[in-house]
Amino acid sequence: MGVDQVLVEIQPQELKFTFELKKQSSCSVQLVNKSTDYVAYKVKTTSPKRYCVRPNTGIILPRSTCDFTVTMQALKEAPPDMQLKDKFLVQSTVVPYGTTDEDIVPSFFSKENGRYIQENKLRVVLGSPPHSPVVEPINLVRQEPALENPDSAETCIFDNGAPQHKWANEVPILRKTSVLHNGAPKHEAIHENPLLEKACISSNQALKGVPEIISSPVAKDIDDLKFKLINLEVKLNEAEKTIMSLKKENNATLQEGEKLQQEIALLRQKSCARVQAGFPFLFVVFIAFVGMTLGYLLHS
Secondary structure, eight states, X not given: OOTTOOOEEEESSEEEEEOOTTOOEEEEEEEEEOSSSEEEEEEEESOTTTEEEESXXXXXXXXXXXXXXXXXXXXXXXXXXXXOOOEEEEEEEEEOTTOOGGGOOGGGGOOTTOOOOEEEEEEEEEEOOSSOOOOOOOSEEEEOSOOSSGGGOEEEEEXXXXXXXXXXXXXXXXXXXXXXXXXXXXXXXXXXXXXXXXXXXXXXXXXXHSOOOOOOTHHHHHHHHHHHHHHHHHHHHHHHHHHHHXXXXXXXXXXXXXXXXXXXXXXXXXXXXXXXXXXXXXXXXHHHHHHHHHHHHHHO
16 A cells, blocks of 8 residues: 555545534535545544544445534634634544444554554634624714813703703713714714613623533434444344244254154064064073973983
8 A cells, every 4th residue: 555545535624613602513524435445534633522523433435435524512702813723633544345334443543563544634714604793883972072171071862853961971982983074073972772781781691690501422422322222123133033043943853852762662662572572592492402301301
């Protein structure tokens, strides 16, 4: 296997996540097997607690593709300069023909035996959401040119068409902007509605009381349990079939044993009948000898 040979092509070359506070973000990565061999892959990261990879290992068939999904957990605050130093490493290597996901072992990705392992590094890129909410200014307050005494500056606020006079030091000013009107500068200030401000503060306080829900890779564990349950059911069915076949063989063996016992009993009965039906040869010879001896004695 050549060092420069490309086993797997990865698209995209970087992991792009849409950053939103307290929200998860996911991206998908596609692996393309460029060889005619079975290829096993494994995904590693420098921050395993921040990311969830599903699946993190797998088998890519020859000239086929395989996808895995990377999920970034919700962040409590924005990172500095919207940049993360997290890295991902994708390892891929050739495995024997017919290898399945269950057959993957850590030794496949060990370089101790001179095994060729292709390694690709992916960096993390954060992006802003496509539509970010923008707060519009509320209640514009016009301020006349500043007087010499700032404490005596007066503003005019229109309420239902009727002008009302208030002192400028009583109105909270957020910022000032200069607007040219017929060549003469005028100052405008954005004033936030106190009721809206109170509502925002109360809502923020209510949100602070709600516990933050941090997503965990529970879904992955559930999928793994389902997969293991299916495998157990398959193995259980195979075990039941094996038990049934063993029972059948046992019954056949018992029947053959009973037949053999019956045949042995018949043979014993036949041998006993033969013994009872005739006399032994030696007994006949003995009787003849005794008869001949008696005859000889009587004639003499």
